[in-house]
Amino acid sequence: EAEVAQSPRYKITEKSQAVAFWCDPISGHATLYWYRQILGQGPELLVQFQDESVVDDSQLPKDRFSAERLKGVDSTLKIQPAELGDSAMYLCASSSPGGEQFFGPGTRLTVL
């Protein structure tokens, strides 16, 4: 069964360092999402792609976060510099437009 792949699964970094997360969506899914989930809360949408274009990044802290999906397939989310408050689970999901979302296992980020 097709799955959304994410790496790394866990990342520990010191504040002010740069980190990057990678996501490979299910083949054929045009829509890709990055979410941030703080412990005890629901996922918060950071950025949504339709193919290679960003359709929503209103909640992305653009001073330190960036996301790209250059060929409309896999995607990278970067944080530079990382801050203590960035510690969270970063989830990637993909879907057909308007359809159910399939989530990856997530990357748990700890910033020391």
Next chain:
Amino acid sequence: SQQGEEDPQALSIQEGENATMNCSYKTSINNLQWYRQNSGRGLVHLILIRSNEREKHSGRLRVTLDTSKKSSSLLITASRAADTASYFCATDEGTGGFKTIFGAGTRLFVKA
């Protein structure tokens, strides 16, 4: 801010009992989805109900949607210990695209 608000925040029941979780939202939606998340894992899609539907079933799950009250409920019948998880509702707003907003979730604990 999160669109969906689940109620209750936490629920503890005995195996075999039914569990009901509610979700309220604020604006017009295209559809509403329910997801399950086991501790520290990614989210799993359960059911999608469209704004013109009132009820939907999937196995032991029953979802209702009342657009006049801007609310939905998820009923899990004959619960099992394996149903222990967090349950989230997510709404899709149709302002030029699909933006998914999750609530904070209901934490369900089913005692064997």
